[in-house]
Amino acid sequence: xxxxxxxxxxxxxxxxxxxxxxxxxxxxxxxxxxxxxxxxxxxxxxxxxxxxxxxxxxxxxxxxxxxxxxxxxxxxxxxxxxxxxxxxxxxxxxxxxxxxxxxxxxxxxxxxxxxxxxxxxxxxxxxxxxxxxxxxxxxxxxxxxxxxxxxxxxxxxxxxxxxxxxxxxxxxxxxxxxxxxxxxxxxxxxxxxxxxxxxxxxxxxxxxxxxxxxxxxxxxxxxxxxxxxxxxxxxxxxxxxxxxxxxxxxxxxxxxxxxxxxxxxxxxxxxxxxxxxxxxxxxxxxxxxxxxxxxxxxxxxxxxxxx
Amino acid sequence: xxxxxxxxxxxxxxxxxxxxxxxxxxxxxxxxxxxxxxxxxxxxxxxxxxxxxxxxxxxxxxxxxxxxxxxxxxxxxxxxxxxxxxxxxxxxxxxxxxxxxxxxxxxxxxxxxxxxxxxxxxxxxxxxxxxxxxxxxxxxxxxxxxxxxxxxxxxxxxxxxxxxxxxxxxxxxxxxxxxxxxxxxxxxxxxxxxxxxxxxxxxxxxxxxxxxxxxxxxxxxxxxxxxxxxxxxxxxxxxxxxxxxxxxxxxxxxxxxxxxxxxxxxxxxxxxxxxxxxxxxxxxxxxxxxxxxxxxxxxxxxxxxxx
Numbered sequence: 001x002x003x004x005x006x007x008x009x010x011x012x013x014x015x016x017x018x019x020x021x022x023x024x025x026x027x028x029x030x031x032x033x034x035x036x037x038x039x040x041x042x043x044x045x046x047x048x049x050x051x052x053x054x055x056x057x058x059x060x061x062x063x064x065x066x067x068x069x070x071x072x073x074x075x076x077x078x079x080x081x082x083x084x085x086x087x088x089x090x091x092x093x094x095x096x097x098x099x100x101x102x103x104x105x106x107x108x109x110x111x112x113x114x115x116x117x118x119x120x121x122x123x124x125x126x127x128x129x130x131x132x133x134x135x136x137x138x139x140x141x142x143x144x145x146x147x148x149x150x151x152x153x154x155x156x157x158x159x160x161x162x163x164x165x166x167x168x169x170x171x172x173x174x175x176x177x178x179x180x181x182x183x184x185x186x187x188x189x190x191x192x193x194x195x196x197x198x199x200x201x202x203x204x205x206x207x208x209x210x211x212x213x214x215x216x217x218x219x220x221x222x223x224x225x226x227x228x229x230x231x232x233x234x235x236x237x238x239x240x241x242x243x244x245x246x247x248x249x250x251x252x253x254x255x256x257x258x259x260x261x262x263x264x265x266x267x268x269x270x271x272x273x274x275x276x277x278x279x280x281x282x283x284x285x286x287x288x289x290x291x292x293x294x295x296x297x298x299x300x301x302x303x304x305x306x307x
Numbered sequence: 308x309x310x311x312x313x314x315x316x317x318x319x320x321x322x323x324x325x326x327x328x329x330x331x332x333x334x335x336x337x338x339x340x341x342x343x344x345x346x347x348x349x350x351x352x353x354x355x356x357x358x359x360x361x362x363x364x365x366x367x368x369x370x371x372x373x374x375x376x377x378x379x380x381x382x383x384x385x386x387x388x389x390x391x392x393x394x395x396x397x398x399x400x401x402x403x404x405x406x407x408x409x410x411x412x413x414x415x416x417x418x419x420x421x422x423x424x425x426x427x428x429x430x431x432x433x434x435x436x437x438x439x440x441x442x443x444x445x446x447x448x449x450x451x452x453x454x455x456x457x458x459x460x461x462x463x464x465x466x467x468x469x470x471x472x473x474x475x476x477x478x479x480x481x482x483x484x485x486x487x488x489x490x491x492x493x494x495x496x497x498x499x500x501x502x503x504x505x506x507x508x509x510x511x512x513x514x515x516x517x518x519x520x521x522x523x524x525x526x527x528x529x530x531x532x533x534x535x536x537x538x539x540x541x542x543x544x545x546x547x548x549x550x551x552x553x554x555x556x557x558x559x560x561x562x563x564x565x566x567x568x569x570x571x572x573x574x575x576x577x578x579x580x581x582x583x584x585x586x587x588x589x590x591x592x593x594x595x596x597x598x599x600x601x602x603x604x605x606x607x608x609x610x611x612x613x614x
Contacts, residue, residue, distance in 0.1 A: 125527045128604030129591070135604065145524060174523075184516050189527035192506060196528075198568055199502060200587040202494070202561045209491050215593045216481075217452060220432045220496035221503075223600040224531050230591035233584035240572045240580050251569050254509045255562065261505055262558050265547045273547050277540035280507040284436075284537035286522045293530040297435030297442065299606040 004165055007032040009066035011059050011081055013046045014232070015127055016098045017072035018136025021051040023169045026138045036062035046133045059084045066090060068165070071097040071109075076238035079108030091116040094158050098124055100185060100235070102149045102178035104242035110151070118158035122148045123181065124171060125189075131232035142170030143291065149178045186246035190239055191254060194247065196228035197236070311472055314339040316373035318366050318388055320353045321539070322434055323405045324379035325443025328358040330476045333445045343369035353440045366391045373397060375472070378404040378416075383545035386415030398423040401465050405431055407492060407542070409456045409485035411549035417458070425465035429455045430488065431478060432496075438539040449477030450598065456485045493553035497546055498561060501554065503535035504543070 008030040010017045017035075024030050035052035036059050037043040047055045056062045063069050063085045071081050078097060089095065095117050099105045102121050113119040126144040128135065146166040150159050163173045176184070203214045203222065218226065240247060264272040288295045315337040317324045324342075331337050342359035343366050344350040354362045363369045370376050370392045378388050385406060396402065402424050406412045409428050420426040433451040435442065453473040457466050470480045483491070510521045510529065525533065547554060571579040595602045 125524050127527070130604045144526060147524075184520050184524060185527065187510050187513060187516055188521055188524045188529040191509075192528035192532055194568060194572075195502060195506060195565075196531075197584055197587050198565050199499060199561060200590055201583050202498075202557070202564045204586065204590060205560070205564070206494060209494055211590070211593075213491050214495055215590070215597050215599060217432050217454075217491060217495045218594045218599045219451060220434070220492065221499035221535055222495040223594055224503075224535060225499055226587070226591040226594055226600070227606065228528055228531060229584075229587035231584075233581050233588070236584050237577050237580040241575055241577055244572055244575075247572060248569065250509070251565070251572075253512070254506060255565065255569075257509045257512070258502075258505050258558070258562065261501060262555065262562075265501075265551055265554060265558075268548055268551075270544050270548055273544040274540050276508050277504055277536075277538075277543050279511065280504050280533070280536035281540070283507055283511060283518070283522070284533040286518075287525045287530055287533055290522050292522060292525045293533070294608045296608075297437045299534065299608045301601050301603075301606045301608070 003029065003031055004161070004168065005030045005067040007034065007066045008068045008070065009034045009036065009063045010052065010070050010072065011036050011062060011085070012072035013037050013042060013051060013133050014072060015131050015135040015140075016124065017070065018046070018049070018051055018133040019126075019138070019140035020070060020072070020169070021046075022136055022138045023141065025051075027168060029165070029168060030068070034062045034066060042133055049133055051133060051136075060088045063093070064088045064090070067093055068162075069093055069095045071095070071099075074232075074235045074238040075099040075101050075105055075242045078105045079112075082109035082112035086112040086114060089114060089117045092118070094118045094120060094162055096120050096122045096162055098122060100189065100239050101243040102181045106149070106151070106178055118155050120148060120150050120154055120159055120162050121178065122146060122162065122166070123185070124166065126171075129227050129230045131235070139170065141166070144171055146171040146173050147176050147181055148173060149176055149181050182243050182246045186243055186250045190243055190247050191250045193228050193231060193236055194240065194251070195254070196225040199225050200229040310336065310338060311468070311475065312337045312374040314341065314373045315375045315377065316341045316343065316370045317359065317377050317379065318343050318369060318392070319379035320344050320349060320358060320440050321379060322438050322442040322447075323431065324377065325353070325356070325358055325440040326433075326445070326447035327377060327379070327443075327476070328353075329443055329445045330448065332358075334475060336472070336475060337375070341369045341373060349440055356440055358440060358443075367395045370400070371395045371397065374400055375469075376400055376402045378402070378406075381539075381542045381545040382406040382408050382412055382549045385412045386419075389416035389419035393419040393421060396421060396424045399425070401425045401427060401469055403427050403429045403469055405429060407496065407546050408550040409488045413456070413458070413485055425462050427455060427457050427461055427466055427469050428485065429453060429469065429473070430492070431473065433478075436534050436537045438542070446477065448473070451478055453478040453480050454483050454488055455480060456483055456488050489550050489553045493550055493557045497550055497554050498557045500535050500538060500543055501547065501558070502561070503532040506532050507536040
């Protein structure tokens with residue numbers, strides 16, 4: 001693989017930043033990789049893991065001379081980062097992010113971006129329930145989609161360069177306008193996480209069923225939800241606060257549909273239940289056919305269960 | 308392994324019945340295994356797969372001379388099966404089931420059970436989203452819990468025998484009273500499935516986000532739900548109808564909690580969100596520590612993804 005950027009600055013080095021760092025190193029895509037984190041522990045750990053070539057606490061310092069700046073912080077922190085790095089960004093640098101909401105990130109970062117840089121917001125649709133620099137791994141983005149939400153004034157050459165970068169990491173790249181991205185993500189990602197957090201909270205609060213029973217018998221469905229509900233609290237708090245409108249719309253629809261289902265259960269309307277439960281099967285099939293999930297029963301974890 | 312029953316009758320031969328059949332054969336636990344299904348296609352397929360030693364369409368015929376009868380049908384069909392087999396059950400036979408609801412199964416089956424048999428309801432907490440005789444496999448019950456809900460008059464020797472049978476299949480066996488079983492399962496299994504079906508239905512109905520977008524970007528959380536929502540529609544319709552009270556109670560609590568969460572999002576109360584999202588992490592940790600789920604990120608499916 002050949003060098004795509006002389007110097008890359010990674011602002012934030014958790015699961016996503018840490019995975020990008022590992023891919024860059026594994027593929028030899030940059031000569032220098034500056035890692036920055038506002039948390040001294042995280043920065044120290046990144047250095048122990050050898051994720052970059054330099055480690056600096058100050059984001060403004062980190063982006064100096066960088067050709068590519070990737071901001072991988074909880075979306076609520078992106079405005080502050082933009083403000084910090086604005087004055088030291090190199091002319092012609094590409095500045096991107098990996099945040100799960102785009103309208104809010106643009107609103108926070110764009111006002112600080114000097115005209116001499118290419119600001120191209122992005123969102124790799126990849127991750128696990130783990131967080132922190134240790135959670136990252138080579139290949140996280142492989143076979144996953146990355147959505148870029150370029151602005152009307154975005155330079156096509158810079159966009160092409162960023163697209164190539166993500167493709168080299170194994171991603172398939174799509175472009176979308178920011179509000180549409182936020183709606184799509186509200187249903188495929190934000191609502192599922194909120195629902196998962198909610199049901200795990202409901203179970204935790206029961207008086208008639210003990211917590212140890214919930215844990216013991218979780219393999220019957222509940223455990224799937226606990227995985228999502230183990231995701232990073234700061235990241236997800238910020239997502240909820242920064243994609244509020246789309247999330248509230250999806251929540252309202254979800255609750256409406258649930259009320260319909262609840263009524264069908266109360267009145268014993270088996271045909272309505274059967275119709276819904278049949279329709280949803282087809283969607284699973286399409287997801288497996290599209291290569292977006294494994295077809296192995298139980299996500300293939302049965303084999304791991306037996307260990 | 309040694310013979311535990313001369314003759315076993317399996318009434319219903321889907322994922323659960325088919326897995327029991329395979330385990331019995333693999334472990335040599337019975338001399339004869341009669342397989343019965345009211346569906347001619349399923350019975351034919353079971354024979355092609357060699358799941359038993361005899362195949363009969365008529366359940367009444369199948370249970371003749373059987374020492375152990377295992378009813379593995381959707382819970383809504385258990386009353387009809389009980390009525391069919393009542394007259395031909397062998398004196399001293401153990402009759403059990405694998406249904407996900409227990410109060411309703413007992414109400415349906417007990418009136419037909421002759422005094423000369425041992426009726427011991429049961430529920431192995433195991434399964435996948437697949438259904439039918441092809442979906443079964445050796446080891447499905449390994450390391451999983453099996454809940455028996457014996458009745459006050461249950462013979463201890465028969466209970467011990469059934470317990471040993473499940474333990475031989477690798478299960479850990481618990482006893483519970485039927486209403487408590489139904490409450491526990493409502494939260495750990497029934498509610499998660501209903502929520503999963505519901506969210507997949509909500510996504511399918513959107514006008515602003517296309518179905519192909521939902522499928523493409525499903526890896527960001529949604530796909531977890533589609534697995535549960537691909538479960539057998541008949542089985543789940545019956546569960547909803549037959550554990551109505553406990554499910555409606557859990558649904559009411561879930562909706563209440565969701566309204567609280569929704570309000571916190573609307574009013575930007577980040578601390579409430581952060582508190583919940585932190586609390587749920589601990590439950591995930593306990594489930595992994597209890598050996599009820601794998602700790603591998605993303606259920607370990609990342610490796611399978613890359614294929």
